[in-house]
Amino acid sequence: MENMEPDHPLPDSRHFSLERLADGVYACIHKPGGAAYSNAGIIDLGGRTILVDAFETMAAGRDLRQTAEALFKRPVDTIILTHPHSDHWIGASVFGEPTVLLAGKKTREITLKWGKGILREFKNPAKWAEELREMEKKLQTEGDEAVRNRLEKSILYSGYVMAEMADFQPRYADRTYEGSVRFQGDTRSAELRSLGRGHSEEDAVLLLPRDKIAFIGDVGFFETQPFLGYCDLALYREQMLLFQDSEFEVLVPGHGPAGSRDNLAVQLKYMDVMEALVGKVAQRGGSFKEAMQIPLPEPFDRWRVEGLGRFEGNVRYLYKHFGGEAPKRK
8 A cells, every 4th residue: 555644744633633543544532621522533545535523513623624634635525423422523514515424314313303402502602601600610619539520621611612602503414324335445445334223323333444443433432431321231232342353453432542452341341340330239229329339440430530420321321221210410
């Protein structure tokens, strides 16, 4: 394969780090404090550039577009969406023609609903401003590290969103597919494959068999808690096991650093631990509050501190899964 490396400095983004995985293949990994909140991918097929996902904000999406165009001196051909969760597609709104946005049929259907909800939320900036003031006030006196971490992240996120909510118009998929799609360029081929329901209502992955690289979206959460809130637990496990038993050597998750099958093994262990501990509380009739106090072994105890809100969501999902009745969110 010809060397496709750029001979010029690459743009630097405060929202993501650019990681070269192979000639013409880059992972865009969310930076703490930035506005990406998830990962993306940039792939040169030879004469065509495709992206995997587009981040959660327009600010990060602009940097993604600038970086992709600077890398290969051409417009982006196609953006593929791995699933319908908004932290992976809001940034696509900054891409215009000739870029095509491609998603599974179910994914497009759900993004249409989510987009309407987001627009309704954005029509009330005063509410966001008041919530932001309350979080900033609470941060001044909060002593719990996990709560402070959550507040700091929420404050940063609110600031980014409020800066762009007046200009945001969601972009939905121009084309849909079922099953799989093959992309062919002058130097590389790729396969977009739908895995169906699992982490979300519809998950897809982009496979580069020759490079042994797979962009797996939120099938993977590496060195951080996976989000279970919309999942089918059994099918989600099947998705992870599919790649743990594969020949792909580099896996780019939807969240966390690029990794390998070993990272999926740790992620599966987290699932085992959470199911066992929360299930035990729920099945003996313990309260949701008790479930929230379960002790996690290393390294999962650190994951909990770094993402208290996601931990609560996972406990809530599993508590209900095992027959408990969780209180409504405040």
